[in-house]
Amino acid sequence: MLMCRDLARIGSDYIDGQLGATDAISVKMHLLMCRDCRSFIGNLRESVRLIRGHSDYRMDEEYARQLDNAVDEALESRGRG
Amino acid sequence: MQTAQSIDESDLVSALKAGEQRAFHQAVRNYSPGMLAVARYYLDRSSAEDVVQETWVNVVEAIQKFEGRSGLKTWLHRIVANRCKNRLRTANREVSSEFGEELEPGIADRFQSGGRWATPPKLRFEEHAESLMENEALSDCLDKHLSALPEQQRSAVMLYEAHQHKAEDVCNILDISASNLRVLIHRARQKIYLMVEDFQETGEC
Numbered sequence: 001m002l003m004c005r006d007l008a009r010i011g012s013d014y015i016d017g018q019l020g021a022t023d024a025i026s027v028k029m030h031l032l033m034c035r036d037c038r039s040f041i042g043n044l045r046e047s048v049r050l051i052r053g054h055s056d057y058r059m060d061e062e063y064a065r066q067l068d069n070a071v072d073e074a075l076e077s078r079g080r081g
Numbered sequence: 082m083q084t085a086q087s088i089d090e091s092d093l094v095s096a097l098k099a100g101e102q103r104a105f106h107q108a109v110r111n112y113s114p115g116m117l118a119v120a121r122y123y124l125d126r127s128s129a130e131d132v133v134q135e136t137w138v139n140v141v142e143a144i145q146k147f148e149g150r151s152g153l154k155t156w157l158h159r160i161v162a163n164r165c166k167n168r169l170r171t172a173n174r175e176v177s178s179e180f181g182e183e184l185e186p187g188i189a190d191r192f193q194s195g196g197r198w199a200t201p202p203k204l205r206f207e208e209h210a211e212s213l214m215e216n217e218a219l220s221d222c223l224d225k226h227l228s229a230l231p232e233q234q235r236s237a238v239m240l241y242e243a244h245q246h247k248a249e250d251v252c253n254i255l256d257i258s259a260s261n262l263r264v265l266i267h268r269a270r271q272k273i274y275l276m277v278e279d280f281q282e283t284g285e286c
Binding site: 004008009010011036037040044046047048049050052075076078079 | 100123141197242
């Protein structure tokens with residue numbers, strides 16, 4: 001029988017639809033009976049939403065300008081070539 | 082049917098092929114953060130920045146060979162990954178991979194020996210998602226915690242969540258198995274879960 005710890009281990013696979021049919025049904029059955037795991041999965045889903053809205057590398061402006069300059073030089077030599 | 086994004090991208094690719102400086106500057110700003118996420122998986126920060134710069138210089142010529150079989154972003158990420166792998170090969174080094182357990186210690190410690198929750202989820206923040214997303218202090222805290230993720234987890238999360246690559250593409254770019262990618266992503270999500278829970282409970286980051 002699927003226990004809460006097992007569900008926590010595969011929580012991301014469940015919310016991303018990566019579980020096989022049998023495992024997905026076991027998770028759904030467990031969630032019907034377990035309020036704490038429903039909270040865990042709900043919270044994990046919201047964590048994913050928060051991450052999607054925030055995660056990216058911050059690029060400082062100085063480095064961006066350095067990349068622009070490198071590209072400009074390469075474009076110039078492409079133009080000459 | 083073409084999406085707005087694919088139309089934009091095909092315009093951008095045409096402009097890049099024509100050697101338009103403004104298009105390159107736009108592409109540098111749009112795509113470099115993701116390219117850095119790829120490079121940081123393999124290399125330290127300074128080497129990663131070098132590789133991204135070398136890649137752009139190379140792309141000025143190589144864009145002529147871009148045929149659109151993958152998206153521009155995926156194409157750029159693959160070039161960066163290959164350059165990083167070549168660097169590691171030349172230096173006779175490998176990425177040390179430590180994928181570990183599926184559960185974060187802060188979650189793993191919350192179960193009884195039988196596998197039921199001993200310390201169940203304290204808050205039900207799914208009910209407050211919108212207000213959470215608008216909370217500036219939480220947003221700063223989130224930035225801080227995402228920046229503090231181990232580099233491999235951070236790269237995997239950025240490519241999968243922020244850049245919305247398919248899992249298969251992330252595995253190819255980072256040269257890892259699907260199961261290892263799942264571990265990296267699940268661990269990172271749990272860290273953020275714990276951070277939000279703690280923030281809601283204490284109001285502090």
